[in-house]
Amino acid sequence: MLKFVKHYMDSISGIEIYPIISLLIFFSFFVGLFFWVFTAKKDYIEKVSNLPLDNQKENIL
Incomplete structure (x- = not known):
């Protein structure tokens, strides 16, 4: 098969x-x-990182 x-x-x-081309895209x-990430x-990063925690608070209430 490999041959x-x-x-x-x-x-x-x-x-x-x-x-x-694949290496350049990667x-x-x-x-x-x-x-x-560095810019x-x-x-914004703090707001997005707290989204899962905020969603859990709403589901409990």
């Missing part, structure tokens, strides 16, 4: 670009996420 897949992949022209996503306002 078939390897032979099939070798026969496709231009397939070597797909792992590079890397850019995490760089963007890293940038967002997010502390008030």
Whole structure:
């Protein structure tokens, strides 16, 4: 099975670009996420982090 897949992949022209594109998408996503985390306002992070606790208080009452 693995020989078939390897032979099939070798026969496709231009397939070597797909792992590079995947790596770039993966890397850019995490760089963007890293940038967002360090530039997010502390008030927003505190508000969002307290949402699960606020929801539980409303359900008890």
